[in-house]
Amino acid sequence: MEMELKEFTIEKTIIGPITIVFQDSDNVLIKNIILSTPDLKSKEIAYKSYDNLDSVSFSHLNKRIKKLVLDIQDYLNGKDFKFSLDNFDFSGCSPFEREVLNAEYNTKRGSVNTYGELAKEIGHPKAYRAVGNALRKNPFPIVIPCHRTIKKDRTIGGFNGYQGGIESKEILLSLENVEVQQKKVISESPVISLNKKAQKKLDIDN
DNA sequence: TGAAATGGGCTG
DNA sequence: CAGCCCATTTCA
Known part of the structure; x- marks a missing residue:
């Protein structure tokens, strides 16, 4: 018996x-x-990816989903x-992927980090490519702000x-006042990585 | 710029 | 388990 899924x-x-x-x-x-x-609108991707998907209008949305919608809109309007x-399903993610997503979740608006730094942060310093793979599969972009991770160059x-x-x-980066030109982050200040605790950890390592 | 290293996940 | 795929990195 397939579990029925909804979409907004x-x-x-x-x-x-x-x-x-x-x-x-x-x-x-x-x-x-x-x-x-x-190429493809999100709704088309959704219906391509899931069977038995039902559309729900905003007024009929569960309270929690309504809040998520409003939160996403607030975020995209520039709110910090x-x-x-709560209620996010990470069951499809491996322990490694969860570590990556968790570290990314703890980054701050307006900061960027690199795949390598994220790898170091979770204790697998050479797994930078694997980190990229984990972020590629991020089930919750925006909420898990994977746009903040850039290449070392x-x-x-x-x-x-x-x-x-x-x-x-x-x-998304420019929304957070991170300047990008020619596909490159050009802010003068050094790359700020992760949260305070993570930064401390990195300092010890260096 | 290109090759090689690199490691987690997926497929057979 | 082997072999392949990658949103990377490093070095010549």
């Missing part, structure tokens, strides 16, 4: 439509946040924001699973 799409955002896929039981479970790509992770790297997504990555 925020149609107009600065990075195009955003679709939230969730399981609408008494304890709602957020399964996936899908961004649009230049840390999302609640300060070019912005990949996003949203394929190269076309870097457009959105650039928009």
Whole structure:
């Protein structure tokens, strides 16, 4: 018996439509946040990825999903924001992937870090490529702010699973006042990585 | 710029 | 388990 999934799409955002896929039981479970790509709108991707998906109008949304929608809109309107992770379903993620996503979650708006730093932070200093793989599979972009991770040479790297997504990555970074030109972060200040605790850890390592 | 290193996850 | 895929990095 397949579990029935619902979908709500925020149609107009600065990075195009955003679709939230969730399981609408008494304890709602957020399964996936899908961004649009230049080729495909998020809703099409959603219906391609999941069978038995039902659309829900905003007024009929579960309270928790409503809050997530409003939070995403606030965030995209420039509010400094840390999302609640309540009701997000990480069961599809490996322990390593969870570590990566957790470290990313703890980064701050307006800061950037590198794949290598994230790897070091979670105690696998040479697994920078694996970190990229984990971020590629990030089920909850925006909420887990994977757009803040860039390459060591300060070019912005990949996003949203394929190269076309870097457009959105650039928009999200500039939304956080991180300056990007020619696919490269050009802020004068050094790359600020992770939160305070993580930064301390890194300092000890260096 | 290109090759090689690198490690987690996925497929057969 | 082997072999391949990668949103990286480093070095010549």
